[in-house]
Amino acid sequence: xxxxxxxxxxxxxxxxxxxxxxxxxxxxxxxxxxxxxxxxxxxxxxxxxxxxxxxxxxxxxxxxxxxxxxxxxxxxxxxxxxxxxxxxxxxxxxxxxxxxxxxxxxxxxxxxxxxxxxxxxxxxxxxxxxxxxxxxxxxxxxxxxxxxxxxxxxxxxxxxxxxxxxxxxxxxxxxxxxxxxxxxxxxxxxxxxxxxxxxxxxxxxxxxxxxxxxxxxxxxxxxxxxxxxxxxxx
Amino acid sequence: xxxxxxxxxxxxxxxxxxxxxxxxxxxxxxxxxxxxxxxxxxxxxxxxxxxxxxxxxxxxxxxxxxxxxxxxxxxxxxxxxxxxxxxxxxxxxxxxxxxxxxxxxxxxxxxx
Numbered sequence: 537x538x539x540x541x542x543x544x545x546x547x548x549x550x551x552x553x554x555x556x557x558x559x560x561x562x563x564x565x566x567x568x569x570x571x572x573x574x575x576x577x578x579x580x581x582x583x584x585x586x587x588x589x590x591x592x593x594x595x596x597x598x599x600x601x602x603x604x605x606x607x608x609x610x611x612x613x614x615x616x617x618x619x620x621x622x623x624x625x626x627x628x629x630x631x632x633x634x635x636x637x638x639x640x641x642x643x644x645x646x647x648x649x650x651x652x653x654x655x656x657x658x659x660x661x662x663x664x665x666x667x668x669x670x671x672x673x674x675x676x677x678x679x680x681x682x683x684x685x686x687x688x689x690x691x692x693x694x695x696x697x698x699x700x701x702x703x704x705x706x707x708x709x710x711x712x713x714x715x716x717x718x719x720x721x722x723x724x725x726x727x728x729x730x731x732x733x734x735x736x737x738x739x740x741x742x743x744x745x746x747x748x749x750x751x752x753x754x755x756x757x758x759x760x761x762x763x764x765x766x767x768x769x770x
Numbered sequence: 771x772x773x774x775x776x777x778x779x780x781x782x783x784x785x786x787x788x789x790x791x792x793x794x795x796x797x798x799x800x801x802x803x804x805x806x807x808x809x810x811x812x813x814x815x816x817x818x819x820x821x822x823x824x825x826x827x828x829x830x831x832x833x834x835x836x837x838x839x840x841x842x843x844x845x846x847x848x849x850x851x852x853x854x855x856x857x858x859x860x861x862x863x864x865x866x867x868x869x870x871x872x873x874x875x876x877x878x879x880x881x882x
Contacts, residue, residue, distance in 0.1 A: 574798060574847045575817055581799035603802075603817050610818040617822035617829075 548583070548597065550576035557607040561615050562630065562692040571614060579603060630693030635704025638684040642705040642749075645676055674752045680705055681756025688760075695761050702757030706750050713745035783823055785866055786813055788851065788859040791833060795850035798824060824849060832858050 554576045579600045586596035685702035790804045802815040827833045832855035838848045
């Protein structure tokens, strides 16, 4: 803990000061803590040296703070030094990597379900079977959204990047439902255009392919979308 | 003391850090203090100029950083030169020597 207590003075918590200013730096949590501890130690050393040199407490604080004339410049410089030699850009780390991994998990899950379900089960007349399948699918996507967003947060993603990473598997659904919807519309147009409407099958497809998984992914993202007070305070 | 142009400072910072670390491993504050002291105040680092440089050097394998606990029980991250860093220091010194020789021929510089 980088705090200094002086006789008759409040405790100066350099770690808290540094972490407050560097909360937005895009590095993983462990690295952020390490950088914060190191910079706090530097400021503490500067402060203690100034006190030993005969400065008053206020002068010593000012002397230490002179080392950081611009906190936002420091945050940018630290972030750039972390990214400099990295092959991947920030968005690749915080959005594409967790997002595509979750998308692959969704694709694998869907193909496993399709290949392992007997054909007659799809036509099962019992609504409970379909409700159970829908519930399990919803939970699966909820989990994918949560993992994607948590992963993005862990590597320093902003709330927007966590959201993008969490709902990324929806790209798969759009890719599948989009051509079908397009074909349906073209078919309607070829029959005169006046019949351009969303029939019940199309509404079902949009619900099953986009609305339900999208809602599940969003719900999964929510707990991780807000900036964590605990992580930011560290 | 002569006020130094920031772009000259930036260019020379790498050499300054490598040179002070050649003597012994040091933590960030001590690196900045030694450079400021040895340059008679001409080279002064802010955190924004020192730490990104230290992190880049570490990533390039020129330095190795380890957390150490001082006798007073305070943890500090100390940077030491690696073999690659020693080699880099030699190369950087050669570059700066060549640069100064060229400048001295053109600009009539003399050693202080």
